[in-house]
Amino acid sequence: MSQYRVLIDANDEKGLVHKVSNIFYNYDLNILSNSEFVDRESNKFFMRSVIEGDIDKSELVNALVEVLPAHSGIKVVTPKKKNIVLMVTKEIHALGDILVRHEAGELEANIVAVISNYDNLESFVSKFDIPYITISHKDLERQEHENKIIETLQGLGDIDFIVLAKYMRILTPRFVETFENKIMNIHHSFLPAFVGANPYKQAYDRGVKIIGATAHFVNNNLDEGPIIAQEIIHVNHAYSWKDMQRSGRDVEKIVLSRALKLALEDRIFSYANRTVIF
Amino acid sequence: MSQYRVLIDANDEKGLVHKVSNIFYNYDLNILSNSEFVDRESNKFFMRSVIEGDIDKSELVNALVEVLPAHSGIKVVTPKKKNIVLMVTKEIHALGDILVRHEAGELEANIVAVISNYDNLESFVSKFDIPYITISHKDLERQEHENKIIETLQGLGDIDFIVLAKYMRILTPRFVETFENKIMNIHHSFLPAFVGANPYKQAYDRGVKIIGATAHFVNNNLDEGPIIAQEIIHVNHAYSWKDMQRSGRDVEKIVLSRALKLALEDRIFSYANRTVIF
Amino acid sequence: MSQYRVLIDANDEKGLVHKVSNIFYNYDLNILSNSEFVDRESNKFFMRSVIEGDIDKSELVNALVEVLPAHSGIKVVTPKKKNIVLMVTKEIHALGDILVRHEAGELEANIVAVISNYDNLESFVSKFDIPYITISHKDLERQEHENKIIETLQGLGDIDFIVLAKYMRILTPRFVETFENKIMNIHHSFLPAFVGANPYKQAYDRGVKIIGATAHFVNNNLDEGPIIAQEIIHVNHAYSWKDMQRSGRDVEKIVLSRALKLALEDRIFSYANRTVIF
């Protein structure tokens, strides 16, 4: 028996659940879990089913293609470890959280490599027997530096997700297009507030009573793209902006790990500038 | 066109979604929203669909009965205001929150009456043109007092829910059986901690850093039954137990109103000692 | 014996706690609670003490003036009900929450009046025996309309706070200057995100996973000024912007009532664009 995750997004029309569940029934597949959502505003239908049974993947895909509207998104995924690359600059907390979870067997992922523009986390990462690749931006123009990263990434084989675990350099549109829908970022703020540099200083200056973090896909520039998860903590007048930053790190790492887990389990649909999460 | 909420709970078996969605399809019904859950431990299937189309309610029920396993729970509900009675003792906050929401048209409910064992909230409730019925427990034995309440309730016509909005008297099993699955309570604690009298004093004595509230159905005694909603707030050493109580009231009223809204929208399945909430 | 709240803000220098506590000691005053904070960045010292003893208020003020740096803020407040005016447009939830708390005796406040640019909440407010003053903006220029409100407010005697409980008209700088440091607003967003009109629609369009509310003093325009309290709730893809708005109301009313309580108990120092809250 095989287990599959079936992911469907389609223009909504009457009978979609009927048609899909019909296929599952006719092929004698067991539904382990099933979620649906219709976005009335955009008239989009989303469905995620976990099924098991005796069927070939391509046969199932073909059956679905036949009954679903043209141009539907149809994915049938076998649960297995995805290949991810982590990109960092100098901070250890988000990276460390992912490495410990990986060590604990909590993540459906192979960490193929950690890439950084500095070498200061190398000794830490090497403890975990994961390749650490330093690609310094020193003396390089932005595009030159990025080209080196892109080449490196392309040399690492099939990558499912690139996780920016506090990678503090701005990515160019070329980078984003090259790895479309594969880049996940943690923004140290509850977007859309405090876009840009040093959001904790901005938050402090504004005298806020909550600070937060946002995990999102990157589709245009570093601070935009569909939001996956957000969380906040309360602060008060006694917090300097450095205190906010310190406390914010706890939120950042939790939010990024939560978003990564959702992505690895194929629970996220991303469309327009939003996500549907099952 | 009619709109219905279809509520199904059944022993799980292969093809249930297929069978139900088949009926919707064949009767040309439009699915507005659809949620399913299978509890693997108890092998129970739950489904809530909101549909619209041209069909008679009894015809739809019959069609469902035909395809679903014997002894399935099948309800087809027309969205409309439910009849509720609020029971209180002396505190105004949870009651007041529901009355203001009712005034704002936020609740799918007719408030048939407020019943209390004291008259001190009468002038407040009468502002809202809602009958206030005082049934004093003074000089009465528990069962006598309760019998008077039961009679009063039975004289109020069809009641969908009895909401204990800080009703501080213990109910006997007879009361609970008479209004089975219809009684909702707000417990001023995050159950199962601090069952019993003055939970805020208990919480204070234990030196806790969070306090909470729990909305639940009453199926045995006042502090048990399936939990619908829970929420907490953080407290610190500067809180006396009276401060905790004061802060706790904010949580209590929010949690009770949230639970009531879920019940009025037919979103709660209750089984064993738990709830499934769509 | 009298009880006072002593509120001091001063440029920080060595010995301030010593000097103030010396006065309390020499006058044989009992300290019931005491909070201090030094903002290192601006070198400002803040202190709030609740004391009791046999002393005349002016004598205590004079003694403090003598030992504290020139230009210090020194307030000695007798705990008593403050006079507040609520301003609303059409929504009932924040207003209703304050009125019920007032009815419950929870607020250290007299609600002098409710002012609105519409009359639709009049029958609700009149239930609570509180004057409702409609000042329609119809056929009036902004400044004309506002002048009428200012005159009305000035005719209501000494007002400690004007609470904008979802008053949806923009106030001019003249209004803000007239009632400097007395205007409190609830913004239906976690500022500084989604400033301006319909923040729930903006939040929906951005695909956020949390929504929030911010209570703040108004010192320039409606969406700025020192933040007093903020809170959030989690939302998901199934929320339309109207669902967000509905859920947001619960946060709005809780945050506004929390901020109002802090103000009534003289717990807020406001300076630059921030608050210190004891």
Added chain:
Amino acid sequence: MSQYRVLIDANDEKGLVHKVSNIFYNYDLNILSNSEFVDRESNKFFMRSVIEGDIDKSELVNALVEVLPAHSGIKVVTPKKKNIVLMVTKEIHALGDILVRHEAGELEANIVAVISNYDNLESFVSKFDIPYITISHKDLERQEHENKIIETLQGLGDIDFIVLAKYMRILTPRFVETFENKIMNIHHSFLPAFVGANPYKQAYDRGVKIIGATAHFVNNNLDEGPIIAQEIIHVNHAYSWKDMQRSGRDVEKIVLSRALKLALEDRIFSYANRTVIF
């Protein structure tokens, strides 16, 4: 110039702040931060000041002893790294979080050793160059096993805190007495609910909608003692007890690390069965 943390707990009486601040003033010490609290119920006074200036520690202690009531608790602490030992059984998450924070230089602590009754985390801990000591309980009676741990701990020099980072064996009163006020535990539940074995299973069976974790000092048995920090997350019907456990781990590690940080910074007073935290 030296910096000290001054920690005072005393029976409350008039003039304590005056007397202490007098000493600071007379010795020309600068107060960097200052917090006080009086527990009216137990008539206890607590104060934590961070000061700097030219004074010998013992001189300052003597000056304080002279003015404070007999039997007061007086501590003058030089900020420096404290020695801690971590005890674990088999789970990596709480341990890993502390080790990564330690690596990041976030903790005012030397991790002297990790002690476990199993060897399965040895290779993980050794990555961080921290001694891992396995003391198996196999074939040993409880007291024998514990004696070996006590001896080992006593051989490790001065230990400030023993952190039970998911150590799953019950400690005897002898152990607790030997290291009085030095043992910190993370309980995988929001105490006092679900004391005892497998709280996640208990929570699941009760159908709760929130789960939590509690960090506390151990003064009697593993599940009691003054609470330092608590946090919760929301769960729903779709969570199996194993899902609850997985999600609970995120709360556990955050709460334990937060409590540890407070202890390392000398911010916790513990008395009766409660904590005052500045």
